[in-house]
Amino acid sequence: MIDLETLRSAGSGQAHGDGPERLGLLASALAGRPLEVAAGSPGERAWTDGRTVFVDADSGAPDRLRAVAVQASLLAAGSLERDVVRKLTRRPTLARRYLAVEGHRALAAIEDVLPPVVRSLIDAEAVARADSPGASLDAALSRAAIADPPESFGTIRARDLLASVANAEVSPTARGQAPRERRREVLAEIADDLTIADPFSISVGGGGALGRLLARALQLVRQLRGGGPPGADAPTHRTRTGAGGGVLATGIAGALEDTSVERRDARYPEWDAHRRRYRPDWCTVREVEPRLTDHVLLPAPPAHGLRRPLGRLGTGLDRCNRQIQGADIDVDAVVEARVAAMAGSTPDEAVYLDVRRRRRDLSVLLLLDVSGSAAERSAAGETVHAHQRAAAAALTTALHDLGDRVALYAYRSHGRSDVQLMPVKLFDDGMDVVVLRRLDGLAPAAYSRLGAAIRHGAAVLERRGRTSRRLLVVLSDGLAYDHGYELAYGAADARRALAEARRRGTGCVCLTVGAGTDPETLRRVFGSAAHATAPRTEQLAQVIGPLFRAALRSAEVPRRRIARR
Amino acid sequence: MFQAAFRQGLSVVLKGPTGCGKTRFVEAMAHDLDRPLVTVACHDDLTTADLVGRFLLRGGETEWVDGPLTRAVREGAICYLDEVVEARQDTTVVLHPLADHRRQLPIERLGVTLDAAPGFCLVVSYNPGYQSVLKDLKDSTRQRMVAIELGFPPADVEEKIVAHEAGIDGGTAAELVRLGQAIRRLETTGLREVASTRVLIAAARLVAEGLSPREAARAAVVGPLTDDATVTSGLLEMIRVYLTDPAG
Numbered sequence: 001m002i003d004l005e006t007l008r009s010a011g012s013g014q015a016h017g018d019g020p021e022r023l024g025l026l027a028s029a030l031a032g033r034p035l036e037v038a039a040g041s042p043g044e045r046a047w048t049d050g051r052t053v054f055v056d057a058d059s060g061a062p063d064r065l066r067a068v069a070v071q072a073s074l075l076a077a078g079s080l081e082r083d084v085v086r087k088l089t090r091r092p093t094l095a096r097r098y099l100a101v102e103g104h105r106a107l108a109a110i111e112d113v114l115p116p117v118v119r120s121l122i123d124a125e126a127v128a129r130a131d132s133p134g135a136s137l138d139a140a141l142s143r144a145a146i147a148d149p150p151e152s153f154g155t156i157r158a159r160d161l162l163a164s165v166a167n168a169e170v171s172p173t174a175r176g177q178a179p180r181e182r183r184r185e186v187l188a189e190i191a192d193d194l195t196i197a198d199p200f201s202i203s204v205g206g207g208g209a210l211g212r213l214l215a216r217a218l219q220l221v222r223q224l225r226g227g228g229p230p231g232a233d234a235p236t237h238r239t240r241t242g243a244g245g246g247v248l249a250t251g252i253a254g255a256l257e258d259t260s261v262e263r264r265d266a267r268y269p270e271w272d273a274h275r276r277r278y279r280p281d282w283c284t285v286r287e288v289e290p291r292l293t294d295h296v297l298l299p300a301p302p303a304h305g306l307r308r309p310l311g312r313l314g315t316g317l318d319r320c321n322r323q324i325q326g327a328d329i330d331v332d333a334v335v336e337a338r339v340a341a342m343a344g345s346t347p348d349e350a351v352y353l354d355v356r357r358r359r360r361d362l363s364v365l366l367l368l369d370v371s372g373s374a375a376e377r378s379a380a381g382e383t384v385h386a387h388q389r390a391a392a393a394a395l396t397t398a399l400h401d402l403g404d405r406v407a408l409y410a411y412r413s414h415g416r417s418d419v420q421l422m423p424v425k426l427f428d429d430g431m432d433v434v435v436l437r438r439l440d441g442l443a444p445a446a447y448s449r450l451g452a453a454i455r456h457g458a459a460v461l462e463r464r465g466r467t468s469r470r471l472l473v474v475l476s477d478g479l480a481y482d483h484g485y486e487l488a489y490g491a492a493d494a495r496r497a498l499a500e501a502r503r504r505g506t507g508c509v510c511l512t513v514g515a516g517t518d519p520e521t522l523r524r525v526f527g528s529a530a531h532a533t534a535p536r537t538e539q540l541a542q543v544i545g546p547l548f549r550a551a552l553r554s555a556e557v558p559r560r561r562i563a564r565r
Numbered sequence: 566m567f568q569a570a571f572r573q574g575l576s577v578v579l580k581g582p583t584g585c586g587k588t589r590f591v592e593a594m595a596h597d598l599d600r601p602l603v604t605v606a607c608h609d610d611l612t613t614a615d616l617v618g619r620f621l622l623r624g625g626e627t628e629w630v631d632g633p634l635t636r637a638v639r640e641g642a643i644c645y646l647d648e649v650v651e652a653r654q655d656t657t658v659v660l661h662p663l664a665d666h667r668r669q670l671p672i673e674r675l676g677v678t679l680d681a682a683p684g685f686c687l688v689v690s691y692n693p694g695y696q697s698v699l700k701d702l703k704d705s706t707r708q709r710m711v712a713i714e715l716g717f718p719p720a721d722v723e724e725k726i727v728a729h730e731a732g733i734d735g736g737t738a739a740e741l742v743r744l745g746q747a748i749r750r751l752e753t754t755g756l757r758e759v760a761s762t763r764v765l766i767a768a769a770r771l772v773a774e775g776l777s778p779r780e781a782a783r784a785a786v787v788g789p790l791t792d793d794a795t796v797t798s799g800l801l802e803m804i805r806v807y808l809t810d811p812a813g
Contacts, residue, residue, distance in 0.1 A: 025799025026806060029747045065806060112720055113747045115806045116740075327614035328674075329627060338625060351622050355612075433793040 020055050023068045027053055030072035030110060036295075037068055046071055046154030049164040050080065055154075062117055066152040069118040070103055077106035077133070080161055084133050088158040095156045097140035100149040105130050121152060268455040270416070273492035283416045283452035290410065290422040293440035301393035301436075303401065305538055309545030310398050318356050326354030362552075363405035363427065363465030367457045368392045369476035370410045370422075371448035376477070378514055378535075385444045387514025388475045391537040392424075393439055395473065395544075400431040405465060408435070409457060410442050413449035415483040421456055427464050450480035450525070451493035454508075458501040469552055470506040474498075477515035478522045478533075488524075495527030502529070507551035513537055530554070567594050570711045571643075576664040576687040578649075578707065581715035584761025587690045590715065591645045600684050601642040603633045607652035613659050617672055629675060638663070638670045641684030649689040657706055663687050664709035717762055720746055726762060731769030737778055741765045744782065744807040748790075748800070760786050778808040 020037045027035040040046070040054030046067035047054055053071045055064050074080050079102045088095040104126035111119060130136040140146065270282035320326070322333045330353040337347035374385035392408055399406040407427045413419040422442070425435045454474065461470050480490040498508045510531035512522060522531060530551040532543045570577050571594075579587045588604070595602035605616065618632040637644035649657060662669045668681040689710070718726060720742055728738035745760040752759050764786055771781035787800045 022798055022802040025751065025796065026747070026803045029750045029803065032750050113743060113750060115743075115747075116809075117806070327612055327619055329620050329622060334622060334627075337622070341625065356610075430792075433791075433796065 020057060020064055020068070023053075023065065026065075026115075027068050027072045030069055030113065031075040033075065035072060035075070045151065047157045047160070048072075048075065048080070048154075049157070049160040050075065051164055063152060065115065066118055066121060067154050069114060070107065070121070070153050073106040073110055073114075074103065074156075077102075077109045079103075079106050079133050079136070080156070081133065082162065084137055085156070085158045085161050087137065088156060089162070090158075094140055095158060096149060097146045098137055099153055099156050100146050101126060101129050101139045102133060102136035103149055103153045105132075105136060121150070266456055266459070268452050268459075270451055271493045271496040273489055283419050283449060283455075285419045285421055285452055285456045288420045288422050290424060290438045291441045292434070292437040295437070295440060301390065301397045303394045303397035305541040306394055306398040306544060307401065309541055310395075310548070311402055320354045320356060322348070322350045323352045323354040324350050326352030328353040328355075361467045362469045362471060363461065363467040364395075364399050364407070364471045364473060365457050365461040365465070366392055366395060366406070366408045366473045366475060367453055368408065368410045368424070368442075369412075369448055369450075369474075370442050370444050371412045371479075372445055373448070373477055373479045374444035374515075376515070378516065382514065383444070384477050384513075384515045385442075387537065388477075389439060389442065391511065391513045391540060392475055393436065394537050394540075396425060396435070397431055405467060407460070407464070408439070409453075409460070411448065411450075411453035411457075412444075412446045413452065413482050414446050416449065416452070416485070419449050419452040419456070421453060427466075447482035447485070448476065448480050449482040449485050450474070450476065450490060451485075451497040454494060454497035454501065458497075458504070458506050461506055462504065470555070471548060471551060472498075472501055472506050472508045474508070474510045474526075476510065476512065478510075478512050478517040478525045479515075480525055491521075491525040494525050495529075498527055498529045502555055505555050507548070507553075507555035509547055509551045511540065513540065566711075566713055568598065571598060571686050574666075574668060574686075576660075576689070576710040578710040578712050579688065579690040579715055580693050580712055581690070582717065582759070582761060583692050584763030585715050585717050586762060587715055588645075588647060591643065591688055591690075595643050598643075598684075600686070601637075601640060602645060603637040603642050604645045604647060605633050606647050607649050609651060609653060611652045611656050613656050616656065616659060617670070618674075620674065634659070634663075635670060635672065635679065638679050638681045638685055641682030643684075643686045643688060646687075646689040648691055650691045660687065660689075660706060661709065664706065717745075717749065723762055723765070727765050727769045730766045732773045733769050737772055738769060740778060740808050741768055741782065744786070744803065747803060747807065748786070758790055760790065764789060777810040779804050779810050782808055 020039055023037045024035065027037050034051075035048075036052045038052050038054055039057035042056055042058045044054075044056060046056065048071040053068050055067045059067070084098075088098060104121075104123050107114065107118070107122045108124075108127045111122065129139050266285045267281040268283045268285060269278040269280045271277075272279050321330050323330075330351055333348065333351040337351055341347045368388060370385065374383065374388060376384050378384065378387075396406050396408045405427045406425070407423070407429075408425040410422040410424055411420065422438075424438045424442070425431065429435060454472070457472055457474075461472055479487075480494050481487055482490065485493070498510075501508055508529040510522070510526040510529055512531070512533035514535060515533070517533070519533070522533060530547050532540070532547055534540050534543070567577060567590075579590065581587050591604075592602060605611075614632065616632045616634040618630055618635050620627045621630050622628075631639065634644055636642070646652070646660075659670075662671060663681060663685075664687055668685070669678050670681065671678045687710075717723065723742045723745070724735060724738045727733075727741055728735050731738075742765060745762070745765045748760040768778075768781040768785035771785055772778055776784075782804045783801065787797055787804070790800065791797055
């Protein structure tokens with residue numbers, strides 16, 4: 001029998017030990033917003049800056065709990081909103097009197113969900129004094145006698161509260177809090193800034209017009225798969241539950257070190273455009289374990305817009321003859337069965353015709369550029385990294401929910417001997433909080449040797465994808481450079497790597513989100529691979545369907561060639 | 566509301582989070598209105614034939630067998646499609662003629678159109694939490710229906726439900742409900758699922774079998790809700806705070 005104490009000490013291997021941090025979830029529940037709990041200076045009263053509650057680590061568990069509960073209640077009840085707190089700066093006595101009244105009101109407001117040991121704090125008399133933060137403030141300003149707030153009420157640090165609120169308004173991660181109007185006018189700014197007239201440039205790879213003709217011709221001659229046992233080839237379509245769509249303002253990620261747990265050392269050639277030949281074994285790629293962010297609760301990726309376009313990818317209807325069960329009767333099979341019966345042998349039971357939606361047997365590997373150039377900020381104040389990360393999360397979630405095999409790797413490099421690929425999600429991983437935490441823990445740094453990343457990504461996809469159709473998606477600002485990897489040279493190598501992958505039957509798509517790179521540069525780097533650029537993730541939904549389809553089709557030409565041989 | 570819709574021959578869509586009692590509600594309504602109930606659990610592989618019916622080969626003869634929807638239409642029963650958004654759109658489209666004023670079910674394969682017998686009522690349910698991801702219930706389908714929103718019951722009602730369903734005392738039920746209410750406040754912060762009434766009842770039933778409230782909650786509430794270690798430890802802390810074990 002496992003008891004809670006054992007579980008708790010087992011869990012303390014992580015960043016959260018037996019300390020006050022474990023009250024984070026409870027604090028968030030009471031406050032109705034994401035909140036963390038941390039140890040403040042010993043001997044000091046509890047306080048909050050709206051994002052973290054700081055409690056005396058030396059205090060006993062029940063006192064800690066009460067202090068956290070009070071601070072969380074204050075946040076839930078609106079006691080610490082800007083307009084009120086502004087009036088409390090530099091007036092500690094007023095702040096104390098306000099807290100003495102407002103604390104009780106805030107607790108009473110959520111009495112139904114307070115833990116029993118906290119409810120006892122509520123003083124009904126004090127509650128009757130005020131029915132809103134404004135009324136509490138009035139009471140505090142009046143000359144009425146108000147007793148000091150109890151120890152468990154902690155204190156209000158007005159300046160820290162205001163400072164953190166100000167940060168939240170500027171911080172790029174406070175997405176959901178930016179008013180709509182601001183976002184709209186900012187979008188207009190970006191649209192003007194970009195020199196691209198049509199932000200969505202799609203060029204389908206594989207020989208231009210001839211390739212298109214070939215692709216169309218092959219579509220007409222598509223072979224229908226014969227009736228096999230039901231569901232043999234098609235992976236099961238799973239529908240995962242969706243998130244409620246919450247938005248969080250996350251804090252700042254910590255320091256930059258990766259825990260370099262070496263998984264694999266792989267060597268790849270590089271294309272030397274100047275000498276027009278390959279440099280064998282030129283680059284060393286290491287898979288490096290990404291660090292997890294400290295935050296536990298993270299925003300749900302904006303995946304819903306992408307599900308529809310991605311969901312329609314290549315799902316055809318298969319008519320399967322001679323099934324054990326099905327919507328219609330397969331006349332041929334029935335006739336044969338009758339004949340068999342009349343001839344005296346046992347008729348076959350499989351006499352039905354089933355029309356099944358063919359699942360598209362697709363695996364996708366996303367490469368996310370986390371080199372230093374992603375730290376650039378757009379006009380809106382958000383970094384390219386934030387945009388790309390959101391796009392990666394949205395795509396991975398949508399594809400995973402649709403039942404495809406999807407993996408996500410982040411990449412950066414320090415020269416040709418140190419190209420790092422960080423597995424954020426492996427093919428067999430579920431799409432859960434750990435993946436989001438790895439994603440959130442990434443920070444842009446160093447350079448981007450795109451060619452090596454593409455070659456490794458394609459190799460992983462071929463080795464571990466295990467499906468007949470493969471798609472490599474590169475999320476990058478299109479600026480690939482490193483030591484000995486200048487722009488033109490690097491662009492040529494990246495183009496070559498993409499072409500190699502396509503020749504081996506992997507479709508390639510390149511997406512640029514939130515970066516101002518001009519289409520000429522993108523075309524040089526991505527070559528004839530299908531690519532698109534958009535200012536925000538949400539706009540990808542419009543192009544993602546045709547883009548992926550085009551990429552898959554252009555990869556199918558070589559695939560069929562190989563298959564026919 | 567349900568009875569009004571029923572009497573007017575309108576279709577009903579029940580919206581609510583999982584485990585809040587939608588199925589129970591339909592069962593109760595069917596009982597009160599004295600109509601038989603046909604329930605279909607919808608999923609992605611559900612075909613039109615699964616709902617309407619198909620030809621089967623029996624002893625060398627082809628025989629038409631009604632599907633659950635057709636049965637309900639013929640008998641004038643209430644047909645309840647649970648989690649209707651899980652079904653494909655080309656399947657749900659068969660509901661349109663039934664859901665609007667025509668109240669007819671065309672059966673292509675037989676070449677007939679059935680008029681719904683009196684007492685037939687189409688009820689579908691879905692979870693709007695999932696809905697925000699899928700958005701797949703076609704507007705044309707939605708607009709043919711009357712919507713009833715169900716949520717988790719208020720605390721005092723939920724306490725009675727939990728105590729009654731599991732056969733435990735009101736005090737423990739109150740503690741469990743309070744825990745559930747607190748967990749539900751986490752919905753906006755990104756916890757994908759919250760504690761439903763059903764989950765609280767499950768925990769209560771474990772208590773009735775002799776487990777301590779904390780153990781019961783760990784098994785029935787935390788386990789199903791998350792696999793993440795840090796979220797788990799946070800929830801365990803909440804359990805420790807809200808629930809008291811008999812020993813201390």
